[in-house]
Amino acid sequence: MTRIGIDLGTTNTLCSYWPPGAKRPQLIPIPQPIGPKEKVDSLKLLPSAVYVESEQTVFAGRWVKLDSRTASEQKPYFLSMKKRMGTTYVREVNGLTITPEWVAACLLQVVRKSAENYLGKAIDEVVITVPASFSTEQRAATLEAAKLAGLPRSGLKLVDEPTAALCHALNEQGHELLSEGQHKQYIMMIDIGGGTFDVSIVQVIRNAEETLDITLLGCSRYNEMAGDDFDLYIAAFLLNRMEQQRGFDYSELTHNEAADLAAVTLYRAEEAKQKLSKLARESVSSPLRYNRDLMEKIQVPVEISAMGPLEAENYRDQLTVKDLGLALKRFLPDLLNRHKNREDKLYSYTIAKPIEEAMESVRQSSEAFAVFDYMDLHEVLLTGGSAHIPLLEMAINQIVARPPRTLTDTMESVALGASVFGAWVAGEHGELVHLHERINDSVFLQLPDGRFEEVLSKNNVIPLKNYPCPTRSLKIGGEGIYKQVELRLFLGQSAQDPFMAPMTTSHILTFPEPIPSGTPINIHCSVGPDRCFHFTFTARLAEGSEIKAKAKVVQDRTAQGLAHLPQVNLTRL
Ligand SMILES: Nc1ncnc2c1ncn2[C@@H]1O[C@H](COP(=O)(O)OP(=O)(O)OP(=O)(O)O)[C@@H](O)[C@H]1O
Ligand SMILES: [Mg+2]
Incomplete structure (x- = not known):
């Protein structure tokens, strides 16, 4: 069994692997262009940046990220596309239809090939991390991307990024973290x-x-409150100051000049943010105790040169820690x-x-x-x-x-934790850890009269291994006899949830014999080792006999995602 863990990040993508017998997982180096096209090197991080030249030629990684920020020509670059996963975003490039899933698939394909080459074998199992706050659509889009990238469908799991990071922290320093x-x-x-x-x-x-x-x-x-957004606010801060100090009128720039200035300033903003943070950490014994004077003293130079009026003379500025605080003020609460x-x-x-x-x-x-x-x-x-x-x-x-x-x-x-999580769930390297998670959305069954019946409560805490969930019983109302029950499951926070999400695929559950209306149907659910919900519907007939029908439903955090859950609806015979 060859398992890898992938952190498919907004900015960086990483891949890990836990070698048999080792104490901890390690990162798999990812070859990628780091300079003009022919310069390829192996790096731990694959910047989540894709450039589409043609259907046959797609570049990903470090060079694409650098080029997108510094090249004077605006090309079809795709960065931070994770933010658009699960949306209807589409862009046409050279006759190609580019979606966020397609971009994610390019990154995952680079990772898959790197891992296969590095390990010298095919990958059987993959754990991909997603933000804990990702919606069902965003999770389904991630799984779609994995499918497009040729990753093994049957051995595919999603795990929340903070959970993965915690698994890593516990694996590394469990005893230190947990107070005696x-x-x-x-x-x-x-x-x-x-x-x-x-x-x-x-x-x-x-x-x-x-x-x-x-x-x-x-x-x-x-x-959306992280590094990319911080860069935007720092860039806006720099541009504002440049406008005031130089008397620029940005409205005079052509569209291309403005786009170029924005890209260059964004790049410089990220660079300055990283250098400043590093300096601040090095300058004080505890970053939590640095004072005002120090905030003014710690500074980095920022140099911006772009097309148009800025081309002739570079703009030079200094960014202090205090400036960084002002630029990011909008994200910092006024705790007083x-x-x-x-x-x-x-x-x-x-x-x-x-x-x-x-x-x-x-x-x-x-x-x-x-x-x-x-x-x-x-x-x-x-x-x-x-x-x-x-x-x-x-x-x-x-x-x-x-x-x-x-x-x-x-x-x-997060990337290392993905491998730890995969191993723990499989019972390897850490038989002593049991992982559970709470279901975020309830699963509802729609009755013929349109009402929603909750079959699985959102606050159920379920282990990640086989586990029976509380059983429900309900009666099919109305007139007639049922032979087929068309399963239609919905997800939502409550039966009155206006955002109740109907699942796209419907699943017809056929009972071997007709069932009279009013027959009580017991619903039993368990979570299998494959982390799918296994529903068993048992109709108890008046004479005491039982008719059973089964449905396997994919759990939201694993395999094909909730978008593929069967839906529950009742059809008359
Ligand atoms: N020394 C540093 N100081 C400040 N910010 C940094 C530093 N190093 C990296 N960053 C920022 O961290 C962000 C990337 O972090 P990371 O790789 O964890 O994100 P990601 O996993 O790709 O994103 P997400 O988890 O949100 O999908 C970037 O915005 C980058 O500018
Ligand atoms: Mg991340």
């Missing part, structure tokens, strides 16, 4: 990458026999007015929003957690490339009222 003598602990995992600010809260129970039970209790909703602002919309668009959402989703999960508070957290872990920004660490410290712990390998933890 604590039977039950709550850990908040924050993954700040290029595209999303993802927050998950897990419960870790250490059992008497030293086994661990890990349960995902809650997570934030999908947002925390209570006043909690009601305020503006507060809710800062990084406090996803953190609060994750806390709230835990409170909503059951009565037992109704008053779950920051004080109940034992540990707050930070990962993802943007976790390097000390300002964010400071803000998170204030929001959660405890210093977060930044993982040492922030850029790699």
